[in-house]
Amino acid sequence: MSRNAKIGLVLFFIYTTFYAVYVGLNAFAPETMAQTPIPNVNLAVIYGFALIFVALLMSLIYGALCYVCGDRQGDQ
Amino acid sequence: MIYEPSWMAVFVFLSFVAATMGLSFYLGGRAKSTQGFFAAHGQIPWFINGIAFAGDYLSAASFLGICGMIAFYGYDGFLYSIGYLAGWIVALFVVAEPMKRLGKFTFADALDSKFQSRGIKLAVGISTLAVSVFYLIPQMVGAGALVQPLLGLSHWQGVALVGTTVIIIVVSAGMVSTTYVQFIKGGLLVFFSLILTVMILNQGLSVKQGGIDGHVFRTVGPVSEEKLGQPAWIESALPSMVMVPLDPSWNDLDFYRTKDVGSGEIITWRIERDTDGQVTLREAQTVSRDLDGKLLINGLPKGTKKGEPELHPVGYISKLADGKTQTGPLNPLTYLQELHGAEIIRWQGQTVKETDGSETTIYYQQPTSGAKLLLPGNHPTFKGIHSNNITDRINFVSLMLALFCGTASLPHILIRYYTVKNEVSARKSTIVGIAAIGFFYVLTLYLGLGAMVSGALDVSDSNMAAPLLAKSLNEGLFAIISAIAFTTVLGTVSGLILASSGAITHDLLTTVCGFKLNDFEQVRIAKFASVIVGALAIVLGIVFEKLNVAYLVGWAFSVAASANLPALVMMLFWKGTTKEGVISAVVVGMTSSLGWILLSADTFKSVYGLDPANALVPFSQPGVVTIPLGFLTLVIVSLMTKNRNIES
Numbered sequence: 001m002s003r004n005a006k007i008g009l010v011l012f013f014i015y016t017t018f019y020a021v022y023v024g025l026n027a028f029a030p031e032t033m034a035q036t037p038i039p040n041v042n043l044a045v046i047y048g049f050a051l052i053f054v055a056l057l058m059s060l061i062y063g064a065l066c067y068v069c070g071d072r073q074g075d076q
Numbered sequence: 077m078i079y080e081p082s083w084m085a086v087f088v089f090l091s092f093v094a095a096t097m098g099l100s101f102y103l104g105g106r107a108k109s110t111q112g113f114f115a116a117h118g119q120i121p122w123f124i125n126g127i128a129f130a131g132d133y134l135s136a137a138s139f140l141g142i143c144g145m146i147a148f149y150g151y152d153g154f155l156y157s158i159g160y161l162a163g164w165i166v167a168l169f170v171v172a173e174p175m176k177r178l179g180k181f182t183f184a185d186a187l188d189s190k191f192q193s194r195g196i197k198l199a200v201g202i203s204t205l206a207v208s209v210f211y212l213i214p215q216m217v218g219a220g221a222l223v224q225p226l227l228g229l230s231h232w233q234g235v236a237l238v239g240t241t242v243i244i245i246v247v248s249a250g251m252v253s254t255t256y257v258q259f260i261k262g263g264l265l266v267f268f269s270l271i272l273t274v275m276i277l278n279q280g281l282s283v284k285q286g287g288i289d290g291h292v293f294r295t296v297g298p299v300s301e302e303k304l305g306q307p308a309w310i311e312s313a314l315p316s317m318v319m320v321p322l323d324p325s326w327n328d329l330d331f332y333r334t335k336d337v338g339s340g341e342i343i344t345w346r347i348e349r350d351t352d353g354q355v356t357l358r359e360a361q362t363v364s365r366d367l368d369g370k371l372l373i374n375g376l377p378k379g380t381k382k383g384e385p386e387l388h389p390v391g392y393i394s395k396l397a398d399g400k401t402q403t404g405p406l407n408p409l410t411y412l413q414e415l416h417g418a419e420i421i422r423w424q425g426q427t428v429k430e431t432d433g434s435e436t437t438i439y440y441q442q443p444t445s446g447a448k449l450l451l452p453g454n455h456p457t458f459k460g461i462h463s464n465n466i467t468d469r470i471n472f473v474s475l476m477l478a479l480f481c482g483t484a485s486l487p488h489i490l491i492r493y494y495t496v497k498n499e500v501s502a503r504k505s506t507i508v509g510i511a512a513i514g515f516f517y518v519l520t521l522y523l524g525l526g527a528m529v530s531g532a533l534d535v536s537d538s539n540m541a542a543p544l545l546a547k548s549l550n551e552g553l554f555a556i557i558s559a560i561a562f563t564t565v566l567g568t569v570s571g572l573i574l575a576s577s578g579a580i581t582h583d584l585l586t587t588v589c590g591f592k593l594n595d596f597e598q599v600r601i602a603k604f605a606s607v608i609v610g611a612l613a614i615v616l617g618i619v620f621e622k623l624n625v626a627y628l629v630g631w632a633f634s635v636a637a638s639a640n641l642p643a644l645v646m647m648l649f650w651k652g653t654t655k656e657g658v659i660s661a662v663v664v665g666m667t668s669s670l671g672w673i674l675l676s677a678d679t680f681k682s683v684y685g686l687d688p689a690n691a692l693v694p695f696s697q698p699g700v701v702t703i704p705l706g707f708l709t710l711v712i713v714s715l716m717t718k719n720r721n722i723e724s
Contacts, residue, residue, distance in 0.1 A: 052161055
């Protein structure tokens with residue numbers, strides 16, 4: 001397995017866990033989502049936005065790690 | 077509601093069509109070979125490909141469907157946004173680079189790269205066609221549904237217009253023109269959604285008593301329920317009205333009806349019971365179809381011009397926190413905070429079959445707290461998460477699993493990896509795609525919530541939420557958003573037709589049937605296949621006019637995730653995978669997910685018109701069963717056939 005694939009799999013499992021917790025909370029403890037960690041903004045909204053922003057952040061991290069590990073050497 | 081064709085919308089749309097057609101013919105020379113037609117010679121720059129990913133992926137379901145769902149049910153629509161975006165993580169971390177490395181023109185190429193099996197090409201070619209057709213139908217139905225109110229054309233004319241345009245785009249320059257159409261559409265969609273969101277935030281929130289047409293929905297009471305039948309009370313509380321006896325089919329429903337003696341309009345009132353035995357009446361609206369097929373609005377024939385009987389636009393805030401009447405401009409955080417403390421008048425629908433055989437749909441007010449609307453569980457699909465029924469909760473998990481796994485299994489998305497020059501570009505373009513799509517899905521929450529309180533919603537058509545929101549803000553913006561809604565369909569449908577023509581020409585005819593075709597002939601056949609698939613899409617779009625479009629998108633995701641993902645993932649990460657295992661996983665995943673959907677409560681209710689209680693499977697969404705089944709089938713069959721493969 002290539003180094004990029006290994007990095008991808010690690011990040012994939014981290015994000016999948018984050019997503020699975022979100023789905024699990026909504027399905028089996030929906031009342032948790034009504035909590036408001038920020039005044040008048042509930043956990044459902046915060047977690048939803050977090051899933052979108054973390055997806056982008058992790059994709060940028062993946063791109064950067066692949067560049068450091070392989071692409072740059074390839075370019076050189 | 078009565079829609080008047082917007083000539084500006086027609087002009088903007090035709091300008092876009094003309095520009096894309098011109099571009100397609102200009103680029104036509106670059107798609108004379110199979111490499112050019114199916115993969116744009118692998119020369120599309122990664123940034124353009126990334127935005128084209130967004131243009132390909134953000135279909136009518138994303139733009140119109142999600143905005144409409146949020147506008148009518150709050151947070152539940154955002155669940156789809158989250159699930160759709162999360163699926164891109166699978167695409168980036170697991171699929172992107174291997175797809176570019178292993179494939180050439182079609183999804184089957186990648187799966188078959190290790191085995192060179194006609195069986196794999198056949199199974200995957202068929203699954204590509206099945207998924208693409210299920211995805212095509214809602215796009216075409218959506219196009220027809222949009223055309224009628226916006227351009228004044230009939231449903232079939234809208235479907236034919238979009239279908240013909242797409243066929244010309246695909247046939248003229250294949251993947252080259254398709255990519256640029258998707259790039260332009262993706263960019264326009266995200267940019268104008270941002271403009272709309274800024275306008276929504278700048279406008280802030282305000283308390284209203286009705287929609288933008290100025291009609292004030294009346295509330296009467298609280299009053300003792302016995303008084304509702306007393307003429308003296310009616311005369312004082314509802315002047316110039318008389319009580320209308322309810323049809324027996326209404327007896328178990330909480331409604332009360334009066335007739336305006338002057339106009340003949342029948343006013344339906346929703347009865348809300350207070351805890352102290354008093355009732356409050358809230359004005360509702362009805363749409364009836366009599367036995368002659370005539371449409372009645374509140375008992376009067378539906379008008380054709382402004383000022384004549386029509387459904388009033390709805391969706392407004394009845395209370396803001398701390399007794400405020402308006403907030404002024406808000407930022408993205410304070411907008412959500414203010415909405416959380418507000419009370420919003422949502423509208424629910426209920427259909428009654430009258431004893432004479434006619435049908436009446438009642439739309440009634442339902443005051444709902446913002447806090448409740450910003451939580452999941454308001455839409456019928458998601459209501460089950462608040463029940464004690466475990467199968468309802470599993471159904472929710474199953475849907476979210478299918479959304480997560482479906483994206484990286486959609487053939488029309490996967491073939492876009494062949495249009496860039498190498499794996500690095502495939503990765504970079506996916507990152508750009510995630511940024512564009514993620515940003516758009518953040519905006520969908522504000523667009524949907526903005527539509528919810530815009531006072532412009534058509535209570536009978538949630539798909540019109542985004543265009544009507546734009547109309548409430550600015551007429552010119554309405555024209556542009558309407559035109560973008562059409563281009564949304566163009567971009568997605570062109571990708572689907574291309575994926576289907578690739579499956580027919582490259583997988584089924586050339587590989588499975590063994591036709592010896594040179595490069596030129598393959599392109600010619602592919603163009604012919606595009607015309608056939610496009611014509612089929614037009615026919616299906618007309619035939620399935622009445623079918624719930626969101627329902628079919630769900631089919632496509634479930635079938636794609638069950639049929640394609642197990643084979644793709646195991647082929648990449650398990651050395652023990654055999655060609656028999658891949659074929660079995662695709663066939664079992666496809667047939668089991670399709671079979672499950674056909675036997676589900678949703679299909680019983682929406683397609684067959686049967687009692688959903690008689691459904692043969694315990695919940696409607698198949699993913700949680702059929703995706704693992706695909707993996708299990710592949711492992712078992714691969715283990716059983718391992719020795720045979722070693723010997724051969």
